Amino acid sequence: MVADTDTTSWAELHQQTVERLRAAGVDNASNEARWIVERAAGDPYRLVADKPVTVRSHHHWRLMVERREAGEPLQYVLERWPFRRLELFVDRRVLIPRPETEVVVDAVLDEHARVGGAVVDLGTGSGAIALSVASERPGTEVWGVERSPDALAVARANCTGLGRKARTVRLVEGSWFAALPEELRGEVGVVASNPPYVPDAAELPDDVERWEPIDALRAGDDGLADIRVIVAEAVEWLAPGGALVVEHGDDQGPVTRALAASAGFTEIRTGTDLAGRERFLVARR
Ligand SMILES: C[S@@+](CC[C@H](N)C(=O)[O-])C[C@H]1O[C@@H](n2cnc3c(N)ncnc32)[C@H](O)[C@@H]1O
Incomplete structure (x- = not known):
């Protein structure tokens, strides 16, 4: 009617x-x-x-x-969704930011309060992690890395929306650490990431499968293809005492801790989401 x-x-x-x-x-x-x-x-x-x-x-x-x-998911229909203190623009080019990632940002901010330095967000998508750090810790040098040019356009729009607090944010296109300038090697305070971590054959809810960008979610047979690369390479990019904070699936805690130990990290722990499930690695160099 x-x-x-x-x-x-x-x-x-x-x-x-x-x-x-x-x-x-x-x-x-x-x-x-x-x-x-x-x-x-x-x-x-x-x-x-x-x-x-x-x-x-x-x-x-x-x-x-x-x-x-x-x-179509409500978040895409509304083209905006709250994430911590931000209201992010989202559309089908990016993953919808999830509540568990809001908890990951707490760990990123805690580690940054201890060690300082630049924060790198690998696979920034909508910019959720990178822009939250810039917004809640103004003046921090923040790098957002993204392989998908489409997703990066969304992050740039959100960066513009942040106004003055975004002046210390750099968004760069490329794959993981290869996108960063060489001067940052060994200098980064916190490497943060919510990378793809769903095994290729794992079932996803229908609406996720149908509407969200699948490259943002799936990561090989065991879901660890990207986590392996990030954990192995992060050591070289972190300053002494720097921290790696990586979100993962709720059954990937033990294997992610083992990867961090074999990469040479110390003080390795796993953080939980609001439901108490193991959801992210925190490891210090
Ligand atoms: C799970 S989404 C996370 C998005 C956002 N950080 C968040 O938490 O809502 C993973 C992101 O990593 C990006 N990505 C996948 N492989 C990548 C790579 N090799 N280098 C950089 N970014 C990559 C995807 O395009 C996607 O935006």
């Missing part, structure tokens, strides 16, 4: 959205409907509920509802 946008209120559109999302099988239809309405209206629901809908925002609303009905 096409609404008469002169008389339709956002409250009515909200109700229509709830019904359409429920019919499409969306679990959290009421909240999602509110977020979609707020995105289209550009203001919190309570401020716009009784206001009439403009033609332009009605068009935006309709496109978002259709995309969500087709199964």
Whole structure:
């Protein structure tokens, strides 16, 4: 049904959205409907509920509802998603930033508070880790490395959105450490990464498989192809006392600790996510 946008209120559109999302099988239809309405209206629901809908925002609303009905993740539909203190622009060129990665940033900031120096985020995607560090620890030299030019464009957009705090951030295209300038070798305070770590044959939820960039997720037969490279090479790039913080799958803690030990790291530990599962390595040079 096409609404008469002169008389339709956002409250009515909200109700229509709830019904359409429920019919499409969306679990959290009421909240999602509110977020979609707020995105289209550009203001919190309570401020716009009784206001009439403009033609332009009605068009935006309709496109978002259709995309969500087709199964596209809400984060891509809204084109933005909160990550720690940031609201990141996200679309299908990047992985949707996950809550477990927010916890990884805590470890990165803790290690940085101890050792200082530059922070390198390998596989920066939307820029979630790199830009959180720049935002929460202003003035830190931050390097974001990304192999996908498409993803890097998203990180650049988010970097611009950060304003003045982004002036110490450098985003570079290339593969892992090869993208960094030679002067950083042996000088980095913290190497952080949320690399691909899903085994090629492992099942992923349907919506992840269908909508998210698969190169951001899969990493060979055992899921360790990228973690192996990062752990082995990080030692050379870290300053003495510097730390490596790497996210991994919840069953990859023991093997990742073993890789760190054989690369020569000391003080190796595994951090857990909010559900208590082993989710990231912290190791010091
Ligand atoms: C799991 S995603 C993480 C994105 C973001 N850091 C986050 O936490 O939301 C992994 C990222 O690594 C990038 N990537 C994969 N292989 C890479 C490589 N060899 N060098 C640099 N980046 C790579 C992917 O394009 C993707 O953006």
